[in-house]
Amino acid sequence: GGLARARCELVEDDGFYMRRCVELARTAIGFTSPNPMVGCVIVKDGKIVGQGFHPKAGQPHAEVFALRDAGDSAENATAYVSLEPCNHYGRTPPCAETLIKAKVKRVVVGMVDPNPIVASKGVDRLRDAGIDVTVGVEEELCKGLNEAYIHQMLTRKPFVTLRYSLSVNGHLLDQLGEGVTEAGGYYSKLLQEYDAIIVSGSLTEKLSSLMSREPVANQPLQIVIASDPDQLALAKEVSKTIVFADKEITAEGDLAQKGLEAVVLDRINLTPILEHCKHQGLCSVLLDLRGSFGNHEGLVKEAIEQKVLQKIVVEVLPYWNEANGGESLVALNGLVKRLEVKNFCP
Numbered sequence: 001g002g003l004a005r006a007r008c009e010l011v012e013d014d015g016f017y018m019r020r021c022v023e024l025a026r027t028a029i030g031f032t033s034p035n036p037m038v039g040c041v042i043v044k045d046g047k048i049v050g051q052g053f054h055p056k057a058g059q060p061h062a063e064v065f066a067l068r069d070a071g072d073s074a075e076n077a078t079a080y081v082s083l084e085p086c087n088h089y090g091r092t093p094p095c096a097e098t099l100i101k102a103k104v105k106r107v108v109v110g111m112v113d114p115n116p117i118v119a120s121k122g123v124d125r126l127r128d129a130g131i132d133v134t135v136g137v138e139e140e141l142c143k144g145l146n147e148a149y150i151h152q153m154l155t156r157k158p159f160v161t162l163r164y165s166l167s168v169n170g171h172l173l174d175q176l177g178e179g180v181t182e183a184g185g186y187y188s189k190l191l192q193e194y195d196a197i198i199v200s201g202s203l204t205e206k207l208s209s210l211m212s213r214e215p216v217a218n219q220p221l222q223i224v225i226a227s228d229p230d231q232l233a234l235a236k237e238v239s240k241t242i243v244f245a246d247k248e249i250t251a252e253g254d255l256a257q258k259g260l261e262a263v264v265l266d267r268i269n270l271t272p273i274l275e276h277c278k279h280q281g282l283c284s285v286l287l288d289l290r291g292s293f294g295n296h297e298g299l300v301k302e303a304i305e306q307k308v309l310q311k312i313v314v315e316v317l318p319y320w321n322e323a324n325g326g327e328s329l330v331a332l333n334g335l336v337k338r339l340e341v342k343n344f345c346p
């Protein structure tokens, strides 16, 4: 009857405001690492009276911006936050205390913070202060938003995504497809999401033009697997670059002469590269299977066998390969399709 309907409407409202939090959080895509993306809205009498998001590590948290925006209206209001408010002094003071001081009546949390120094302590602190707390609204959406952060927090290893593109008849392609490289296109958006991109050496010229064209906030670290050292000079101009090379191909000294940070391995393999990312504290890495990466087939095999992949992104581009070699392409009209396989584990 009436009670069931009221409860149902309440849940719908919570979901609505939480989705708004996630939307706000996403404005900072590419800026927040190693911190998560977080959004917050303050709602009173069915109206949003304040909103905010965490813009960058080192800057105030989402709650602080939303409460500032709400001013005195925060009193007796409901605060929606896509991630549990923190209860620790990090680079910034604890948000749970800030919410208590602002006298909010209720807090709705998307998901508990997997950070071991928070891990439900923020929720406990709010409840101890007599605030009504609901946890787990639009939880999957909130988790998807920060999949890399969550993975890195729980495993201390970076979140690894493999990406490649296929023609509609299933051949591996080198190219990104028309329109994909433009700023705001989905490839550049994908790049923004990662702390580092692993590419093959022969690709760096193309990659540098791709990256430099963009007025981007976040230039991911370029991890280049060297094939020809002469092609690497360009790479570092656009983004911080580190080169991994096979000792058969080049000596560390040759690369250092070009001003490149380099690691020479007995044999190119993924483990030391991912170890490097881990030690740098990187949250996410995109293993981009383009250009001559096809020559490093072993790396993909290794990634699958060692179960290091968390996600695979496959772009199906509007081309039909006539030949097997991938040379003769027929361009088709149509949209690029991006498929994502999450929680990949063979």
Ligand code: AOF
Pocket: 034, 035, 036, 037, 038, 039, 053, 054, 057, 058, 059, 060, 061, 062, 063, 083, 084, 085, 086, 089, 090, 091, 092, 093, 095, 113, 115, 118
């Ligand atoms: C929140 N709201 O908007 C974010 C939170 O160094 P700090 O002070 O920025 O703290 C970083 C940690 O705070 C981060 O690892 C995560 O646990 C939490 N992030 N918490 O209440 C926010 N960005």
Ligand code: ZN
Pocket: 061, 085, 086, 087, 093, 094, 095, 096
């Ligand atoms: Zn906080």
